[in-house]
Amino acid sequence: MITIKDLKKSFNGLEVLKGVNLTIPDGKITFIMGQSGTGKSVLLKHIVGLLKPDSGEIWFENKDITKLSEKELQKIRRKIGFLFQEGALFDSMTVKENIIFPLKEHFKMSKAEMEKIAEELLSAVDLLFAKNKYPSELSGGMKKRAALARTLALRPQVVLFDEPTTGLDPILQVSILELIKNLKEKYNLTCIIVSHDINLAFKFSDYIAFLHGGVIIEVGTPEEIKASNNEFVKKFIESALL
């Protein structure tokens, strides 16, 4: 379980997060929804320690992530994977080398073992045929699937997804989220997905949290969110259904 308490963050005097409070349950898919530029990705980067907050706490496995040193954070990061919006694959390496990279860094395995794991992961994301391609040769959806395979290589307990469906066509959006759901079941993952697509959230989430004005204004299951009386949430859902 991840617990965020009164998290605040400003950039050049602009207060982006004004006291976020949120609990992320284990083994579930939680969507963080909100308009563009409301700080959803900023919140995600705090959870994995890429950004330090001005104040507030983030608790994971009885440790406050915001107070950890870079060395202690490295241990935590092996348990929390992060899927970047554009994949952030290393463009000097092939897809398979990208997946082998974290294995080589953290495990003492033979080359054959690492290749076997990489190919298993690529099969899981249906990308085995592209194992020897470079990221520049892949489409947007393929890059995201390759990045997902790389994220899973370290067997994380939690995976954070920064807008995994942005820029993809509707069929690919659904296939990526189905893939995430299947992998969540297979590897018993806790998934946090930042998105602004409410329809996908209703279909694939266990919980939805709305970030608006720098705070979480509503949290609940998809049914609870559909029945919400919050004006902003109602407007957001109505706009999406237009």
Place this chain on the structure above:
Amino acid sequence: MNFFSLLGRGFLKVLSDCGGIFLFFLKSLIYSFFPPYRVKLLIKHMEFIGVKSWLVVILTSLFSGMVTAYQVNIALAKVGSQSILGGVVALTLTRELGPVLTAVVVIARAGSAISAELGSMRITEQIDALKIMAVNPIQYLISPRLWAAILVLPLLTAISDFVGIAGGYVVGTFLLHIDPGLLTARMVDMVELKDIMSGIIKSIFFGAYLVTVCGYKGYYASGGAEGVGRATTEAVVISTVGILVVDYILTTLIF
């Protein structure tokens, strides 16, 4: 008031950059002493910085040696001391021109590439991806390059010294018709081991300096493709001007 405010802001930016670059250097150096030791990366970067630069270094040094001999001869002719041409050319090359020209060539060829590559990795979040995978990005990206430049610059400088002196010899002998025996004898008389070593030692500092500046600018690039271009330009300008400043400081203080 605005003028002083701008001046102060500029001064603070320079100070902050200097501090940042120095801390970046210390981190790169210290992390390199902790495992994992990245020998394969070190060799890869030695090839990129050294092996792929030798031809440009040779061409630059050859013509610099030749033109130095030609110009120095004009000056020496005025006082009737053309016999010491070989010694003066060799001293100029080993103490100053060799290490400085080599460093400038490496900045232009490899330093700019280091800055652009790291800047591109920064804006496409590849550096953040390294952090997420619990890999220390400075230790992975900068430390091997730092040691590669420290090891390779002295070798390139030695090549540069040799080729430059050979260029001076060719011009002195065939174009200016100075006796080859006299030319080499004066070189041997005037150039001591410490002259050659002062240039070689300087090049070690130059290697560390250029990788640190180019690495720092690329590593902290921001603002998309335009930001990468800006970072690369700043890296080349600051490291080239800085090499001359460092050269002056080393020459006056140590050599």
